[in-house]
Amino acid sequence: MQKYMDYSKRVEELAELLAKKDGVNLSKLLRRTNPVDIEEFISTLSSDDALLVFRLLKKEDAIEVFAKLDPSDKDKIKKGLNDAEFTDLLEDLDFDDMIDTLEEMPASVVQKILRNTDPEIRKRVNQYLKFPEDSAASLMTPEFVELKINMTVKEALTTIKRIGKDKVTVYTCYVTDTTKKLLGYVSLRNLVTSDENTLISSLLYEDVISVRTDEDQEEVARTFQKYGFTALPVVDKENMLVGIITVDDIMWIIEQEATEDFQIMAATTPEEEEYSKMSVWKLAKNRIPWLMFLMISSAFTSTILRSYEAVIQSIIALNMFIPMLTDSGGNAGSQTSTLVIRAMATHDVELSDWMKVFWKEFRVGVVSGLSLGLVSFLKCMFFDNVGVEISLIVAVTLLLVVITAKVVGSLLPMLASRLGADPAIMASPLITTIVDSVGLIVYFNIAQMFISVAPL
């Protein structure tokens, strides 16, 4: 163990031993492998191999590995076990993992399994199965250490020694009164660094930050992140302690929420499933309605162009700058909308800041629009040689398009949020469509103004 260990090759090493049918060394290496990597390994195997490897695991690893498996991989294992074996395995899981597993199975199977379990467990399971998905309650487990306020440190440590092995964490211990109301917590750190006759009441941290059962999982993740906790108590409306959530169960939520925003902003229906696992049909199904919607809304531009056909035909040179103008507007708008959407997601910007954001983006729009306008004027004059009038029309339009794009890009995500929608739907594709239409109208109207003053 003295060498720095490269775990990235572990799955390949296990696969090699399995291919060689070297059960002895496979079993040895499995014992030295983190359950997370074992799960990764098993998920690549056929039903028979998966079961074979699973049976080689020591019990505590088997429990952890099973909890982490995908539903389809869990099925592979389940099929190879008899009912009694499977019920035993289920009961050994951490309570939150057991609930997750049951939630993935058909209701009839769940009821059949529950018939064989302890009535106390059955009652609790049925209660947990009713919690809404994505709520704090759906992430919590009742397996926490509960201490009494009148205990000494010695008594507390004796309690932890007795019951600690079955709890998801022993590092934060919760103190409740006789009605289960949360009084506070003590950390194991304080317990082990204090004299054994110290009273729990003197170590109690009373100002506990807790989450409510019905709180959204994203809010729970933000609370963890903000305060740097490793566990949080979950209380009901009467402040009764009903469970705890540990940090390892919420670390993926922040990433998942970001992925969801990426998906919505790219105009696809958000999906929890990983990209690599989605079928062509599912990907197409999540995208086509949005493409269709955007295509049809961009038909506005056709109508606008058609109504200015006469202008285009008389000055065909105007036409060649349309894609550059609409692209620049789209880019300027998507810069703003993306940053605003992200700032709202990370709670850097709140809805009440809308005036500040609008004013900031307006000014950024003026600065950017002037820069782009100047460069495009020079390009039109000296590269495209389209004459000073058209160069000026293009430059002024660009200035106005960029300002419009910045304003629309800053306000629409906030408007969506105000209306109770996800700000991310107001991302580049939709803003592009809006800014395109505005841009074209501005372009042709400026052109008509210039032309009437100085016909070409």
Next chain:
Amino acid sequence: MQKYMDYSKRVEELAELLAKKDGVNLSKLLRRTNPVDIEEFISTLSSDDALLVFRLLKKEDAIEVFAKLDPSDKDKIKKGLNDAEFTDLLEDLDFDDMIDTLEEMPASVVQKILRNTDPEIRKRVNQYLKFPEDSAASLMTPEFVELKINMTVKEALTTIKRIGKDKVTVYTCYVTDTTKKLLGYVSLRNLVTSDENTLISSLLYEDVISVRTDEDQEEVARTFQKYGFTALPVVDKENMLVGIITVDDIMWIIEQEATEDFQIMAATTPEEEEYSKMSVWKLAKNRIPWLMFLMISSAFTSTILRSYEAVIQSIIALNMFIPMLTDSGGNAGSQTSTLVIRAMATHDVELSDWMKVFWKEFRVGVVSGLSLGLVSFLKCMFFDNVGVEISLIVAVTLLLVVITAKVVGSLLPMLASRLGADPAIMASPLITTIVDSVGLIVYFNIAQMFISVAPL
């Protein structure tokens, strides 16, 4: 404390007490407030008020609050303390927080402060200040619990009782040999649930997953996330234990990396500073070069349009569909590039999967292109009344543009990564520009083909 506590109003409550100059109740409420919220409160105050509130804090809160303050807020406090007070405060900080604070100060000030500190600390500080930003080493702290392999549980607990208060965590204790090589770890959970005569060696978990000092912080965050650890040991090339990283210091990294990708994908220079804190000039500076680059590259489209001016003038109806075609291409491409970029960022898709991704997106492109083509054909025929030839030209172009967009959108992010660049730079804006050009050429060539066969 029996009520569920709403912490969202805490900062306002503190501000009210400060405004009333009610020092007694302010001090009381501060004692019942999490340092994270106190930091939020202090960051809103003037120098004088900040110092006043800071002086009301009990010592352990003051240390935690100071560590969390922004550099400018730290300065407010620093100015109000004399040199000895400030050096004391610095020495009380967790080692990683002390390093962070020193890194934010001018080198001359740091050297002046270090002159007053213990030579041992000074040596270590100078060593830490040399670690590259964003490396594992820059996140670590040397304040961990180190145990010896021949200790009993009782001896280990006695050691923890003695030194635990000064360590960032006591929940994972590291066992090293005489040369400081990492042998493994024991969890405090195992220690407190085992008999006191048990030998550490029998509780030792040897197959430690560790990170190297030079590893990138994003990789460190992924390791935490994958395995659900709350602390990770940091080792040097000889596997000597040099420090540990705790989960609270890396929870923001995953979010920060996602934010950086959002920024790059929106075609702005990534910035660690929060949106709300950036000035108009900084925002403009981060965006204008990208807008300029994209504007100039979209000048290709002007050249293309100019070369087909004759076709447009003879069939002006073709012109009105150009924005719809280019927008749809851009949207189809950005759907794909965004999902691929995100899948690469979360390690769902690796570079070696490029063929799989290409083939998947090609098929999604065919399905989406056919759907959009069909709908656009019907719209052109029966809504725009442009006749069957133009409707067909538009529909076929749309099919080809969507397929091209999907292929380009899937391959470019992977190509960027292959060339050592961030895949996120190949996001919608750049792909839009490419797909626009391809789309226009396809459109006019198909139009010319149709027209030569069946002149309108």
